[in-house]
Amino acid sequence: MPQQTRPSLDDPRISIPAGSEWYEPAPTPQTERQAEFLTLKDGEMFVNMGPQHPSTHGVLRVVIKIDGEKVVDLDPVLGYLHRGVEKLCENADYHQAICYTDPLEYVSSLFCEAAPVAAFEKLMEVDVPRRAQYIRVLTMELNRIASHTLFQGWMALDLGGLTPILWSFIERDEIVDMLAALTGQKLLYNYYRIGGVNGDLNHEFMSRLGTWMSRAAAQIDSNLGLINENELFVRRTRGLGVLDAKTALRMGVTGPNLRSTGVPYDLRRDRPYLVYPELEFDIPTRTEGDSLARYLVRIDEIKQSIRIIDQVLHEMPDGPVMAKLPRLIRPRPGRAFGAVEGPRGVYGTYAISDGTDQPFRMRIHDPSFVHLQLVGPLTRGNLIADTMAVMASLDPVMGGVDK
């Protein structure tokens, strides 16, 4: 059927004529908020960014209502990467459940598996050997550095810089290779076990770690020169997407995004787990709460992580790395919540046991999901380019958002 008239750019049924079998009438809004979002004032139009868009960090779709270059309203649409991880975990036994949680946030997968392991250990009431605890702290801090260096490159890439992403990948690649030497996997490590870790530190890991530690701090500092001292970068991020402490706490924001508003909340201090109470480190905070502050807090955390690794390497005791547990994990009926402080915020797992070898219910709290709801409020009124800067500074990973 030939088109009679040239349709308007704002027509939701673009190029689908009314008689066609694909024709769908525009959806009727279900809520007030939806109705408000779907009404276009004069001069406004919708732009659909994603799910295939160069800079939405995975398969996120953002519907933006723009007036010229200004973003009037914004609505993230989730679910393009949904796999049903929680339900999958409920149909697997306790050991198998851990490897389903690995790919949640694929750039920091050790934290994603540390949270369910912590919950299951509480269910089993098992004490983790001290050497295993130190190894967990060591590997998690390494993973935190890898995640933050990647964030640093992503942030610059989303602002249009080509080089920083490749420079920051140098550090990340070295850490990833190191962890691959230890765990046998480059990305989804599946290294933590209920009651310990899978295998002691090996020679290749230790020698690579030693070489890397001797130059890490200087190398990361030199990479930062390209971004931190760049006037264009600072001007684009300072004062952009300001988040105040009250809103952040009300929204359930955690991690560096919360600490950038001045709230020094860090699970490693406030609900200590593993051997963190015995280690010395600062919790970097900033008070501005803008995109630049969120970026700088993460950069400061890299330095603190290097400090922690240094202490761990000096204080690590000898001993077993695995507690004595039956092969089939069958905890007593009960419920437990385990949480760790990850590079993006609090990773939590809530597990209910009914006495069988499978978790009866399992819920995963992911910081990226919480932080993604900030994109709308923080971007409204700014420009299209700022959407990317805000989204990059919140650092969501879609694997964790959609679960």
Next chain:
Amino acid sequence: MSGAALVWARLTPAGRILAVLLPVLAVGGALTTALLIVFGGAIAATIGANLPIVRFLAASVITFLITVPTAFLLIYMEMKIIALMNLRIGPDRIGPAGAVMSIVHGLKVLMKEDYTPPSVDVPVFTLAPVVVYLASFMTVMVIPFAPELTSVGLELGLLYFFAIGGLGVVGLMMAGWSSFNKYSLLGGIRAAAQAISYEIPLTLSVVGIVILTGTLSLPKIVAAQSGSLLDWFIFRQPLAAIIFFIAITAEANRTPFDNTEADQEIVAGFATEYSGMRFGFFFFAEYVNVFIVSALFSAVFLGGSNAPLVLPFHPEIIINLGSLGIMLPILAGIAPVIGTLVCAAPIWFASSRIKTWQALVAGFLIFGGLSTAAIGFWAWAMIPALGNLIWFLIKTFSLVFVFVWMRGTLPRARIDQLMGFAWKWLLPASLLNIFATALAVLLTTSGGN
């Protein structure tokens, strides 16, 4: 099946192309030769009578032809330099150090499907890349490569340059509007806003130079900078040079002002819906633009084809080739053979492991290198324009390097910062520059009188 059909069926695609092409070429060549023999005298007389028109046509064709290899060279430079800055290797497979890579890219773009999406405005959509490419290639015509090497020595060269350079944005707007895509629309609008904002400081920044030289002709502006290094306008008009450089960066849509095709925000801007060679035209035009703005900067501010240092000596070789008479073709026929043999002999004698053909190939290459160097030296001594051309290209490509360097280093400016910078800083600064220059000229001339 007849014999001819059988042969045709067994041919490869390349063979079929040749089978069609060769007879056509043979017939065409024979016809051309015959025409030249019959009408040669008349054609030569016509050319002699209409020399300016013929010169113009030849110059247009040559300028059009040099834009394509220039774009290839620039694309290769950008790939390789940014790769080095990113600590990558970059293209390294096709040709020595990947030098042919960009040509292969060009061929790839030619072979890709050229898709026209439904509901685009077809005539405008088709015309837009042509307009963009024409605008950039037409500006090449007034670039003074060397005193004798300007396609068209327009009196109003500078004005022509800005006027035609501004046409490119019409093509971008056409692409953005006709694509029927919101990203394209945003890219086109951004391109228009950016070009309008930055053309004003761009044009105003050279007014100081026009006041000093009293001409808009690019060869004359270059000639006004001959002499010492301090005669270059970058030292006499430093503020204008800074404004001009920033403005041409925005004009060529280069980082940090590449908002029109900011792939993190609006996918590919105006080029989102384009594919195949029509996208290739946008891509080429971008790189030709980089070359053009660099050439303009080096012509207006860096002395153009003037050497920065006057060499203390210039070799003078006067060989009248005509005096050799009949010996010239004989020498030209024999010299390569003898030269190759002479160069191959030491290699052949050096080791019995080297085969004769290897020695001959090596000898041919050595002789080729030596004779190229000799001819180059001779050309440099005999043709003064060659030295000028080399200086001009060195300056231009240094600036191209600076553009690539900025792309590798800087993030992108936001659109409001970009516009604010043009109107709040560059425009007042260029007005100040005009005022200061005019005042200085007024004071010095009245003092002189």
